[in-house]
Amino acid sequence: MDATAGVERGTTERVLALLGLLQQRSSWAGPELADHLGVTTRTVRRDIERLRSLGYPVQASHGVGGGYQLGRGRDLPPLLFDDAEAIATAVALLVGAGDAVAGAGDAALRALTKLDGVLPSRLRSEVAALAGSVASFAGGRTPADPVVLMTLARACRDETEIGFDYPAHDELRSRRVEPYRLVSSGRRWYLLAYDLHREDWRTFRVDRMREVSARSWRFRPRVTPDPVSYVQEGVASRGYPHQARFLVYAAAEQVRAQVPASAAVVLPRGPASCEVRSGADSLDYLVAHILLLGHQFEVIDPPELGQRCRVLAERLLSAADTHARSGSHLPG
Numbered sequence: 001m002d003a004t005a006g007v008e009r010g011t012t013e014r015v016l017a018l019l020g021l022l023q024q025r026s027s028w029a030g031p032e033l034a035d036h037l038g039v040t041t042r043t044v045r046r047d048i049e050r051l052r053s054l055g056y057p058v059q060a061s062h063g064v065g066g067g068y069q070l071g072r073g074r075d076l077p078p079l080l081f082d083d084a085e086a087i088a089t090a091v092a093l094l095v096g097a098g099d100a101v102a103g104a105g106d107a108a109l110r111a112l113t114k115l116d117g118v119l120p121s122r123l124r125s126e127v128a129a130l131a132g133s134v135a136s137f138a139g140g141r142t143p144a145d146p147v148v149l150m151t152l153a154r155a156c157r158d159e160t161e162i163g164f165d166y167p168a169h170d171e172l173r174s175r176r177v178e179p180y181r182l183v184s185s186g187r188r189w190y191l192l193a194y195d196l197h198r199e200d201w202r203t204f205r206v207d208r209m210r211e212v213s214a215r216s217w218r219f220r221p222r223v224t225p226d227p228v229s230y231v232q233e234g235v236a237s238r239g240y241p242h243q244a245r246f247l248v249y250a251a252a253e254q255v256r257a258q259v260p261a262s263a264a265v266v267l268p269r270g271p272a273s274c275e276v277r278s279g280a281d282s283l284d285y286l287v288a289h290i291l292l293l294g295h296q297f298e299v300i301d302p303p304e305l306g307q308r309c310r311v312l313a314e315r316l317l318s319a320a321d322t323h324a325r326s327g328s329h330l331p332g
Contacts, residue, residue, distance in 0.1 A: 017036075018033065018047050162212060180194065244302065264277060
């Protein structure tokens with residue numbers, strides 16, 4: 001039985017080596033493959049059939065220039081990387097995720113998390129060193145440290161606590177959280193986490209996090225709010241001293257096209273109306289922001305915002321009346 005197991009293991013290793021060769025270039029002659037693998041052409045043919053039985057579309061062509069080719073299948077097959085290829089792929093994904101490109105950054109981080117699960121430990125330090133030497137233009141985005149992103153993604157996947165320092169009231173404070181999901185706004189990365197000190201959900205900007213480290217303590221997952229909605233509302237509203245809700249008489253799709261997702265949450269309230277939730281440092285800014293959309297609106301809350309609208313309206317009417325009274329005396 002041991003001898004049989006050894007033969008099967010040798011066959012598996014040889015078939016994987018064959019797959020790796022087929023992925024290296026577009027076409028191989030049978031004798032070339034046999035020479036690289038140290039076997040006969042008959043063995044190569046048998047191993048080709050094994051790959052086909054596993055779903056790999058290996059094609060064979062005859063004549064001058066013919067040979068074996070790994071075709072394009074309906075599904076993406078597993079890829080085999082040597083050390084150099086694995087390092088290059090990981091660094092490219094790190095940079096892509098760190099740039100926070102909308103859509104591409106999310107996909108890069110998901111792929112990087114999968115690659116990290118199988119990346120040999122001997123290569124991780126090389127990936128980190130090479131990633132640190134690569135820079136790119138952010139194009140108006142706020143890039144996050146790709147190594148920090150990888151640490152957070154791994155902690156979310158493995159359900160382990162993380163610790164870090166985070167600015168609050170002009171000083172860095174230590175935080176200990178249960179990380180659940182990384183969310184990209186297209187401009188920045190955010191972490192949705194349960195803050196163990198405050199015993200509540202929090203949103204953290206990844207580019208502001210310092211001294212990020214994963215802990216060995218694993219946590220039991222909690223029932224989580226919707227990550228995208230929670231982070232968006234936190235960025236657009238909850239993080240400001242003043243929060244407001246408006247009823248806007250325009251379709252939600254129309255208002256969303258006017259307002260960046262990081263500036264307001266837009267919820268449909270009917271075919272021709274929507275609720276807009278936003279935040280700002282002052283009530284006046286909230287009024288100006290909603291007024292410039294150009295739609296009829298009502299203040300839902302807070303009550304003092306409605307009072308502020310009245311004050312500002314009276315001020316604008318006064319300015320208009322003053323202009324009308326003095327208009328005839330202006331040079332024209």
